[in-house]
Amino acid sequence: MAIEIHQNGQARFDFVDRSLIRACVHCGLCLPYCPTYKLLGSELDSPRGRIYQMRMLHDGKISVLDDNFQLHIDRCLNCRACETACPSGVQYGRLLEAARAVIPPTSETERVLREIVLNRVFTTPLLLEAMGIAARFYQKSGLQTLVRASGILHRLPLNLGRLEALLPRMQGGIVKASLPEVIPARGTRVHRVALITGCVQEQFFSLTNAATARVLAMNGCEVIVPRGQACCGALHTHGGERETARALARRNIALFEKTGADYYIINAAGCGSTLKEYHHLLADDERWAERAHRFSSRVRDISEFLASIELNRDFGEIRRRVTYQDACHLVHGQKISAQPRELLQMIPGLELVEMQEADTCCGSAGIYNITQFDLSMQLLERKMNHVAATNAQIIVAGNPGCLIQLAHGVRQRRLPMETIHLVDLLDRAYRARKS
Ligand code: SF4
Numbered sequence: 001m002a003i004e005i006h007q008n009g010q011a012r013f014d015f016v017d018r019s020l021i022r023a024c025v026h027c028g029l030c031l032p033y034c035p036t037y038k039l040l041g042s043e044l045d046s047p048r049g050r051i052y053q054m055r056m057l058h059d060g061k062i063s064v065l066d067d068n069f070q071l072h073i074d075r076c077l078n079c080r081a082c083e084t085a086c087p088s089g090v091q092y093g094r095l096l097e098a099a100r101a102v103i104p105p106t107s108e109t110e111r112v113l114r115e116i117v118l119n120r121v122f123t124t125p126l127l128l129e130a131m132g133i134a135a136r137f138y139q140k141s142g143l144q145t146l147v148r149a150s151g152i153l154h155r156l157p158l159n160l161g162r163l164e165a166l167l168p169r170m171q172g173g174i175v176k177a178s179l180p181e182v183i184p185a186r187g188t189r190v191h192r193v194a195l196i197t198g199c200v201q202e203q204f205f206s207l208t209n210a211a212t213a214r215v216l217a218m219n220g221c222e223v224i225v226p227r228g229q230a231c232c233g234a235l236h237t238h239g240g241e242r243e244t245a246r247a248l249a250r251r252n253i254a255l256f257e258k259t260g261a262d263y264y265i266i267n268a269a270g271c272g273s274t275l276k277e278y279h280h281l282l283a284d285d286e287r288w289a290e291r292a293h294r295f296s297s298r299v300r301d302i303s304e305f306l307a308s309i310e311l312n313r314d315f316g317e318i319r320r321r322v323t324y325q326d327a328c329h330l331v332h333g334q335k336i337s338a339q340p341r342e343l344l345q346m347i348p349g350l351e352l353v354e355m356q357e358a359d360t361c362c363g364s365a366g367i368y369n370i371t372q373f374d375l376s377m378q379l380l381e382r383k384m385n386h387v388a389a390t391n392a393q394i395i396v397a398g399n400p401g402c403l404i405q406l407a408h409g410v411r412q413r414r415l416p417m418e419t420i421h422l423v424d425l426l427d428r429a430y431r432a433r434k435s
């Protein structure tokens, strides 16, 4: 990235390949699909408007310190619905990530998030583990109930009180369940796969990881769970901390190469999307570009992998009405939408009801529900209207962030609904079979 500061305080940034910006022909066909444009009705909060502002920045006509530029870039969800809608193949996600990387934190909350949470906690496995234990202790010891009843949460700084309300029900006990390093295939081994356990996923949803390993084993996979995995760097890439993301990517590539696995399986859509794009992240790094490419080509979302193999259909019955929320980084980031639905329809007794705007962001979007709380809650409100209209008993999604956000919506509305990862439902169906 070349940066040139002019005397008038403006900066010219070669922050991204100009051809990526020029790919946008300003047709506006993406606008009706952009959640922030639909919500705010402003061209500057649309994909076309944001790309135009990036072009102005690139040409040195506006400064990266311009409040308006920061505001509209910050408001973007990075949901990539505009990419799906764009007939010109604009790679909006790459543009946004490059723009975010040159914008300094715009609020104290964001500064703390980037400097302490993303660059320290998420890069240090011991700190991440400690954070997980503290959060599980807080929730499972009864302390959370006491704190909520005391009213102290409303007096905390940095909006910590309303963020606490987003804390999901964490799976397992105070000590989380951990998986063995190798889980043998049930029956004949057909595939050898490595499971990417994730960082938030591992701390909050360790039972979903265990269910993923069981479902894979049920389908002839020997599952390797490499020790010492690093965070995938998705939150860093989306939040502008690209150097940290690159360091994490190199650690993961080196670790997974050693497994000799055919595929690297991930059950978190946001992480999967980033892992499949390590070759973009490390494109300028001569020593790692080729290895990053090989790594990315082996990554599969769990639904994508299961739908591609001859699936063991020995499912028991689950008589439930379910609706499916497309995680943005699955449907738009990885173009995976048919596979999860196909898998759901294989479960006997299950009725799949489509909600309106299933492929529109729920407002979770990485750390968006922390940095843009009000907009995030407005998006959730709209989503929950669509969810409620289905009368479903279960909401299924393939990403921890969406599950946390949707569970918050369910709690707020006191809906009689369960939120669950697709792979947990498949695991439940296997366990419901009469043996
Ligand atoms: S991003 Fe694509 S759809 Fe949107 S205005 Fe540009 S060319 Fe048109």
Ligand code: SF4
Pocket: 033, 034, 035, 036, 037, 045, 046, 047, 050, 075, 076, 077, 078, 079, 080, 081, 082, 083, 092
């Ligand atoms: S990523 Fe989502 S919020 Fe951002 S411009 Fe594209 S459609 Fe709009």
